[in-house]
Amino acid sequence: MNRTLRVLLTALAFASPALGATDVAMADGKIRFAVPDAWVPIMQSQDRDSESQVFQVPGSTQADATLARVSITLQPVPNLNGFQQFAGTLRSRASGLKDYAPRKASSPTENAYTAKEGPVKQDYYERYFYTGGYAIQLRCVRPADDAKFAAAFDKGCAEVASRIPS
Template sequence: MSLTRSLILAAALLLAGTAYATEVSMAGGSVGFSTPDSWVSIMETQGDPEVRVFQVPDPSPTAASSLARVTVTVKQVSDLAAFERYVASATQRAKSLTGYQAAGNPYGPNSYAYTASENGTPYRYSERYWFANNHAIQLRCARPARSEAGAAWAAGFDKGCDTVAASLAR
């Protein structure tokens, strides 16, 4: 394969990783968002709560021992107080993770960033919550704190999470 053709293929793969074309609908159509085509849907539950989990492919050897993923959970709640209890419960579960260290509220109210370990691997987590149409919506992005894929992959992962968050916040 020629160098030019290899560069074109690499550029196409990078662009495919940032294309947002997969539309996802949850909670009977009341919650919707878009994901990059490169994300792989690895789990889906129906009912209450309804959960969708996406693997964000890591092209490096890091992926052999860690799973970069994005989870969207939608739970019916009766009112704002029930939403606040849902957020408090989820936050308490996060604080119980091994090595939990808070990293602030980078996206404003109802958002949390932290680090913790999974099977000895340091992870970076970002969680954001919304209350809409009597639903508590949680976006949880989890990736290895360090990946051999490098800073560009980590930035692409974070950008994908931000794009999903923007579509959920509509």
């Protein structure tokens, strides 16, 4: 009985990371939020100045041409001016994308636009947050001409935005 219990506890210990796969922790656990279960983590990077996580969002009919994805990037900043510089730099990079065309954003902390990625026109939605000394960008990218997929993708992106502490 004792051996069986040890085996069971060991199995649970190895399985537990999969149970919390939708929970995301960044900045040494200071920034936490959840993402939809279906999102697949495809990249994580961290250096002294910034940290990023990227998730593929499956379901687009144009998946062979491009990846629908969501990225969360954060950077420590000393104050609100640092946040504004972070957001300004990323907005400036966006405007340099191929066939960049701005769309109407619903608040000053949002950036919406279309651009081409290879042959595919993409819809981009960015939202910026400032919390706990961190500037955060949530960037959602999906094919522009996949209306059926767009509703589910946009809902997931909005859910994540509502879960990022601000």
